[in-house]
Amino acid sequence: MRPRALLALLAVTLLALIAVVVLEHAASQRRQPGVDGTRLLPGLESSINAVTGLQLVGGDARALVTLQRTAEGWKVAETAAPADPARVRAYLLRLAHARIIAGKTRDPSLYPLIGVAAIDHAGASGVEARLSGLMPEPALLIGRYDARLDGTFVRRAGHAESLLVAGDLTPPRAPADWMPHPLLSIASDAVQAVAVSDASGTRYVVAREADGRLRVLHAPPGVQAAARRDLVADVLDGIDYSAVEPGTTPPANALRARVALRDGIIIVLRLWQPAGAGAPTRAVLTVQAPRGEPPSLAARAVALAAWLQGRTWVLAPGTWSLLSGSLQPGMPMPASAASAASPAASSSVAEPSTINDGGR
Secondary structure, X not given: OOHHHHHHHHHHHHHHHHHHHHHHOHHHOOOOOOOOOOEOOOOOHHHHHHOOEEEEEEHHHEEEEXXXXXXXXXXXXXXXXXXXXXXXXXXXXXXXXXXXXXXXXOOHHHHHHHOOOOOOOOOOOOEEEEEEOOOOOOEEEEEEEEOOOOEEEEEEOOOOOEEEEEOOOOOOOOHHHHOOOOXXXXXXXXXXXXXXXXXXXXXXXXXXXXXXXXEEEEOOOOOOHHHHHHHHHOOOEEEOEEEEEEOOOOOOOOEXXXXXXXXXXXXXXXXXXXXXXXXXOEEEEEEEXXXXXXXXXXXXXXXXXXXXXXXXXXXXXXXXXXXXXOOOOOOOOOHHHHHOOOOOOOOOOOOOOOOOOOXX
């Protein structure tokens, strides 16, 4: 082995040994008397409804997530979108119920090993969680979770001693992880028609007949039309996302899917894949409300539009291949769908006016 490689190996081994000492020999560290078994944040559970904000700050003092309680509910400031109130409350309760197992190191040189170095520290790996609305406002440096000990290393901001706290207190670091999921969950039986098209004008169209059955009305030659029928109708059932970006204009070559629901609401998806190997699919969605419909339906359309529009969604894998596969001959089918496929429907039937999107 080369001397440089040997030295690197020895350095890594030494760091690992130091980490073991920090984790396993708490008795050698100075501890605050009487902390074992006490609540990390006493009083939080009884005042949890007074919390008005939760901010997560990462290394280099970079804001990761900012959650704010408003009159309409919890919001994610970075995406200007609703937060999932159940997710927010669940995390606040985890903090409120967290109990200290033991005091740990006070040595700042050891903080980086367990992730509780100050967030402006070079290479800080932990997260500082700041709660607002309480007096005083708590701030916690949340470090590494150790599965062997089933505990998270935490240091209260402004305190020298780090603590081992029971359970996993690691917060999600992405704004999308605090938002409702999935993006949409609309079952296929609520879908009246789906029209998929690309920039060249190639189309795949399915519509629901009077008896409720789906029928392929148009498909490109060579596409396994009937085999994809139910999959395409299910496109909004559980469609999900991994991130949210500012709203943008889709490129000219974006794929387009127009989904008409049986209640008259229309949801249009424009999807594209940015250049670069493995780049995830982006999508923008718009909602069209039916005219002259009951106020309750108009209110539902407004709520959908408020949730979907004005943002670029980074979609979870699968949606792009599902829709693009309906336009490309020879695209493989999932085994489960292929085995259940019926003979392909004729693609020579004209698209009815109820499916014609009129270029909208």
